[in-house]
Amino acid sequence: MVTMEIKNFTGKNIAQDQKFIDTHVHLCFNTPIFKRIASQNKITFSLDALEMEMDKNGIEKAVAIGIDMVSNRLISEIARKSERFIPVFGINLENKSNFRFYFDNAKKMLRDGKISGLKIYLGYDHFYANSRVWEPFYRLASEYQVPVVFHTGDTWDAMRKKEFLKYSQPLAIDEVAVNHPDIKFLLAHAGNPWIDEAAEILFKNPNCYADISGWFFEERNPALLGLMRRKLVDLVTVGGSNKVLFGTDWPLVSFHSYIRLVTGLFKPAVLKKIAYSNAKRFWSAKD
Numbered sequence: 001m002v003t004m005e006i007k008n009f010t011g012k013n014i015a016q017d018q019k020f021i022d023t024h025v026h027l028c029f030n031t032p033i034f035k036r037i038a039s040q041n042k043i044t045f046s047l048d049a050l051e052m053e054m055d056k057n058g059i060e061k062a063v064a065i066g067i068d069m070v071s072n073r074l075i076s077e078i079a080r081k082s083e084r085f086i087p088v089f090g091i092n093l094e095n096k097s098n099f100r101f102y103f104d105n106a107k108k109m110l111r112d113g114k115i116s117g118l119k120i121y122l123g124y125d126h127f128y129a130n131s132r133v134w135e136p137f138y139r140l141a142s143e144y145q146v147p148v149v150f151h152t153g154d155t156w157d158a159m160r161k162k163e164f165l166k167y168s169q170p171l172a173i174d175e176v177a178v179n180h181p182d183i184k185f186l187l188a189h190a191g192n193p194w195i196d197e198a199a200e201i202l203f204k205n206p207n208c209y210a211d212i213s214g215w216f217f218e219e220r221n222p223a224l225l226g227l228m229r230r231k232l233v234d235l236v237t238v239g240g241s242n243k244v245l246f247g248t249d250w251p252l253v254s255f256h257s258y259i260r261l262v263t264g265l266f267k268p269a270v271l272k273k274i275a276y277s278n279a280k281r282f283w284s285a286k287d
């Protein structure tokens with residue numbers, strides 16, 4: 001347990017005594033665009049620096065999400081050496097002919113116990129969540145009982161060549177959730193800016209959850225902090241306090257700025273769920 005003094009959005013100092021699981025970080029230490037954004041955010045982008053930052057901010061564990069096969073191999077290697085990281089396999093179908101390559105690797109890594117989930121990049125890849133192209137991956141998730149994370153909402157145009165928001169709007173996930181009741185789904189970024197839509201999908205489907213990562217870049221747009229805090233309260237009210245998971249998108253944002261986002265908004269029991277226990281349950285194989 002870490003105790004620290006941080007300022008909430010009104011600038012008031014408040015005592016922070018909460019441990020966190022960050023359900024959304026990227027450890028692609030060799031990817032130029034991530035290196036560049038980390039340096040813009042004045043974040044030292046290395047595993048050692050990350051662990052130090054996690055300690056400083058009370059972050060016990062982090063879910064490391066791959067973006068391609070290079071980073072998938074890297075995160076599974078990091079997670080093999082440290083229990084602090086949960087590796088999630090990123091599927092990249094920017095080039096559709098990569099399907100076999102990603103499917104075979106996902107299957108092998110699941111079979112070998114090297115990964116704990118799959119991530120589908122809706123919007124970056126040009127298929128809706130309910131497209132037949134993903135069905136073989138849903139079958140894998142069901143067979144190995146691992147969650148599926150979806151990128152939802154706004155896209156980061158530096159990451160791939162072309163993105164289309166129609167694919168990353170959350171609504172199509174409803175059909176997938178209904179048709180695959182045995183799989184847990186996580187809507188990364190809670191569909192921002194379609195947070196109401198994501199909240200309804202959480203409310204309706206017992207197997208759907210959302211993380212709050214990547215909502216804002218406080219360093220560049222401080223006005224967004226107040227707006228996103230209001231949206232977070234709406235998401236928890238409609239979606240349910242058991243369904244919302246803390247996540248940052250580090251190194252796109254700092255841990256500190258994200259802890260400011262959630263601080264002072266909820267009763268301690270609710271904050272504990274969002275910061276820690278929902279993720280603990282979600283990523284545990286038994287639940």
Ligand SMILES: [Zn+2]
Pocket residue numbers: 024026065214249
């Ligand atoms: Zn991300």
